[in-house]
Amino acid sequence: MFMFQDTFSSTTGENHDSRHELLGTIHQIAESLGNAIDARDKFTMCHSKHVADLSRCLALKAGFSRSEVEFIHIAGHVHDIGKIGIPDTVLRKTGPLTSREWKLMCTHPVMGAKIVAPVKAMNGSTGICEMILHHHERWDGNGYPLKLKADRIPAGARILALADSLSAMLEDRPYRARLTLSQALAEIQRGAGTQFDPELSVVMLNMLEDAGPGFEMCSLDSLITKIICSRIVGHKNKCSGCIQACTAGIQGG
Ligand SMILES: [Fe+2]
């Protein structure tokens, strides 16, 4: 269903270990860059981490390979790195954006792809650079920057789009309170086949429904913990950096 060249898992022995270590280092750098972006705004304090973790869960649930899942997770951390070039007056504006401001905001995926492009491991067969570039495309072709449609959009970018939207809906913003989980589920259902990949939307809806009752108004962190630790996506392939905090309290749940 989804194709990445499996650069990081196709080798054995010492070579495999060093590639694994390299992937770990790239992940740590990506997480750190994501933290830097999130620190610019108290309302998006953990947004990049949430997108990374939700993307990872969704990719696992959708049956992506171990390497693909890790590349998508890393892309989640840095999906909004291009916002580093957007002025605070636009990024933190609480009212509606003017058309000039909106155009500026829409440059962040291109800017982000350019920022990570010099890192060979991101700008190559891992597809991380492409995922950043296309995370605001829509299934119906009305997204940006390239108005790609349906499966012309890289699969990892379609995952990021769903995780990004869910994270945004479940976080407070200066101009609105967070949605409930039911409201967020309804929005994803409404956007399936227009904004979002319809197949991946079903996977996400199933995953959230499995997280189930009692999580209606919990924090996004708790919801992600529940998804990870209740074996909805399994215990294997955890990302040590990001999942440690989750698993510490609910190991074996
Ligand atoms: Fe974005």
Ligand SMILES: [Fe+2]
């Ligand atoms: Fe991570």
